[in-house]
Amino acid sequence: MRQINLVDITKLVKEAVIKINYNLDQSLVSLIQKAKTNETRDLSKSILSDILENQEIAKEGNIPLCQDTGVVVVLLEVGNNVTYEGDIYEAINEGVRQGYLEGYLRKSMVTHPFNRVNTLDNTPAIIHTKIIQGDKIKMKIAAKGGGSENMSKVTMLTPTEGIEGVKQLVLDTIFNAGGKPCPPLIVGIGIGGNLEKSAQLAKEAIFRDLDDCSDDKTIKKLEEDLYNEINALGVGPMGVGGNTTCLAVKINYYPMHIASLPVAINIQCHSARHTEVEL
Ligand code: SF4
Structure with a gap:
């Protein structure tokens, strides 16, 4: 069994939520660039130009791509040969907490459908878990806009x-x-x-x-x-x-x-x- 330290999970999640909120994936940028060349109307082209310029500004300035910095969704895969001490869900949420605080990202989660009180740290993340073969923990992490x-x-x-x-x-x-x-x-x-x-x-x-x-x-x-x-x-x-x-x-x-x-x-x-x- 491979022993994993949950502090490393927290660190990965923290870094990931900051990175994805500041940087649009280059494959997506390429598709938007291509889409711009396919547009014939000035307004449609201009909006795609704005989106491209916005992602440049976000990347260079280390600022969020959008005011809605999203709910964190994690597709968690845990290898059957992994062991750890503690609560992996809490480790992930701690990463969200630290990332949204240190990255100056908007906190968008509320505690209750009707009192709408903000949890103030963007937790809890929405986590879907699968057991997989092997000795790794894998996470796909998204900041999903409302x-x-x-x-x-x-x-x-x-x-x-x-x-x-x-x-x-x-x-x-x-x-x-x-x-x-x-x-x-x-x-x-x-x-x-x-x-x-x-x-x-x-x-x-x-x-x-x-x-x-x-x-x-x-x-x-x-x-x-x-x-x-x-x-x-x-x-x-x-x-x-x-x-x-x-x-x-x-x-x-x-x-x-x-x-x-x-x-x-x-x-x-x-x-x-x-x-x-x-x-
Ligand atoms: S849907 Fe939400 S997160 Fe996505 S671009 Fe619009 S405001 Fe931003």
């Missing part, structure tokens, strides 16, 4: 609605969201499992590499079709119209009950802040 999360959706379709039903649901969701989730978007879709599993699949999908495509032929085609059809909606950058409503569509799937076709759509704004670390 505007795009609010436009996300879970729906239980019937199996007879099939691919066309899924497409219509996604297109309606993105069109109705308009500029609210700050397009251009990364659209994460989870199909299958049950209610909560589909939502988790959709969340995991937004962490995928931007140049990654599904290894299932049917799902890969659906990713490509939806990418084209979402962009044909004309919502455009920040909803002002244009050719770029999404930068990528990622679909994860899972087996499901014979009577069900659960579909979750997790919308990620252009400020797609996430990273991966391992110990």
